[in-house]
Amino acid sequence: MSEVIGIINQKGGVAKTTTAINLAATLNQKGKKVLLVDVDPQANATTGLGIDKTNLEFSIRDVLLEECEIQDAIISTDYEGLDVLPSNLGLSKLEKQLAGETAPEYILRRYLETVYDDYDMIIIDSPPTLGRLAYNVLVASDSVIIPVQTEYYAMEGVVDLLDAIKEVEEKLYSETEIKGVLLTMHDKREKLTNEVAALVQEYFKDQMFKTIIPRNAPVKRSAADGVPCVIKYPESTGAIAYLKFTDEFLERI
Ligand code: ADP
Numbered sequence: 001m002s003e004v005i006g007i008i009n010q011k012g013g014v015a016k017t018t019t020a021i022n023l024a025a026t027l028n029q030k031g032k033k034v035l036l037v038d039v040d041p042q043a044n045a046t047t048g049l050g051i052d053k054t055n056l057e058f059s060i061r062d063v064l065l066e067e068c069e070i071q072d073a074i075i076s077t078d079y080e081g082l083d084v085l086p087s088n089l090g091l092s093k094l095e096k097q098l099a100g101e102t103a104p105e106y107i108l109r110r111y112l113e114t115v116y117d118d119y120d121m122i123i124i125d126s127p128p129t130l131g132r133l134a135y136n137v138l139v140a141s142d143s144v145i146i147p148v149q150t151e152y153y154a155m156e157g158v159v160d161l162l163d164a165i166k167e168v169e170e171k172l173y174s175e176t177e178i179k180g181v182l183l184t185m186h187d188k189r190e191k192l193t194n195e196v197a198a199l200v201q202e203y204f205k206d207q208m209f210k211t212i213i214p215r216n217a218p219v220k221r222s223a224a225d226g227v228p229c230v231i232k233y234p235e236s237t238g239a240i241a242y243l244k245f246t247d248e249f250l251e252r253i
């Protein structure tokens, strides 16, 4: 039976994908069977694990439209026990296509349930929008991690996200726990980012992960390499921070 964790924040560029990939890879290194589900049409989690998104037989879109079995769309990666349900641009039209379905927010959950027994952890990477796809992520997730970049508009949108989580609980009867809020891409030499970090910490209190992910070039470089930073540059400060974060995450499970 797997634990399903959504990495969510409708703000783009806050390190959702980076966090999803490195958490998935670290959990896998610790011996867990992990499925990374890419729910972003930009498919950065797919390419970040070295999968060619232009050459997929099936993608998450086909699963959600019942055009293939979920097992047919899941791809194994170079790493034993780490699989991906890949995405590509085709997913961008899905918001509209799902409009006619009954209970369109439950579709992802329904299909993931069929592979619960195959994985210890299912990590879901989210799109930079708070539309139907994001609601699918919320309904499918037992808990969510909210990455927040320590820059000026960090909290913009976070209140809407918290409202959406409440709405899912009250109207869709699906409880989603906030597993924690993770500060990302932090540059401690900048006064402003330290002030923002303090503000976010004050707002979320105990919900904060103590680990802060620093801005670190190898993290960015590894995304282009299609290899998770924790695998490609394990000595980097970014990788070490993601390892610490994963330990902290496991303590909360
Ligand atoms: P999101 O999925 O929220 O849009 P990404 O994970 O794609 O965000 O990150 C946005 C950009 O920032 C990417 O180019 C990524 O490689 C880079 N990035 C993420 N985390 C770090 C970090 N800790 N240090 C440096 N660059 C980072």
Ligand code: MG
Pocket: 016, 017, 018, 040, 044, 045, 125, 126
């Ligand atoms: Mg992303």
